[in-house]
Amino acid sequence: TGEARSFCSARCAHAGGAVVASAARPPRRLLVAVDGSGPSLRAVELATALAVATGGSIRLLYAIDVNLLRLVGEAPLGVGPIGVGLRTTEIQETLRREAETQLAACRRVCEGAGVPISDEIEIASPVEAIVRAARDADLVVMGTRGRGSLSGAILGSVSQRVMASARIPVLVVH
Numbered sequence: 268t269g270e271a272r273s274f275c276s277a278r279c280a281h282a283g284g285a286v287v288a289s290a291a292r293p294p295r296r297l298l299v300a301v302d303g304s305g306p307s308l309r310a311v312e313l314a315t316a317l318a319v320a321t322g323g324s325i326r327l328l329y330a331i332d333v334n335l336l337r338l339v340g341e342a343p344l345g346v347g348p349i350g351v352g353l354r355t356t357e358i359q360e361t362l363r364r365e366a367e368t369q370l371a372a373c374r375r376v377c378e379g380a381g382v383p384i385s386d387e388i389e390i391a392s393p394v395e396a397i398v399r400a401a402r403d404a405d406l407v408v409m410g411t412r413g414r415g416s417l418s419g420a421i422l423g424s425v426s427q428r429v430m431a432s433a434r435i436p437v438l439v440v441h
Contacts (some may be wrong), residue, residue, distance in 0.1 A: 315376055
């Protein structure tokens with residue numbers, strides 16, 4: 268419908284021919300991808316406001332990049348800024364503790380507004396983890412760090428790749 272197209276792009280508005288969001292049915296199951304960055308925390312705040320307004324719920328997802336762990340695991344001990352004096356399992360535990368800390372801060376925002384939440388940590392490619400989790404959501408909300416055009420072109424943007432792959436609307440917060 269025209270209403271759904273005004274909500275998001277035509278590509279996002281249809282998943283397998285079914286309208287996933289419209290003015291009559293706003294998104295209620297919100298997936299929020301978090302990484303601890305400022306834009307990520309602003310995405311949690313915006314998603315919380317949306318969930319309050321729609322009576323929705325939030326699922327927080329923190330993806331620990333498996334490619335980073337592979338890179339570190341293949342490097343000799345003590346080589347590179349991350350591998351200095353740490354074994355791969357120690358690095359993984361450090362990253363998991365950081366993820367838990369970030370999720371706890373996000374949970375406090377959601378709980379403070381009375382929004383039902385769930386959260387999870389996944390060790391996977393962030394893009395793959397977000398797209399997979401989006402199958403059970405109405406809307407993905409995520410931050411973008413706004414890399415410059417050169418580094419964005421070389422490294423790629425997680426938010427751009429999620430927008431290209433997700434079959435539901437994606438709201439990107441700067």
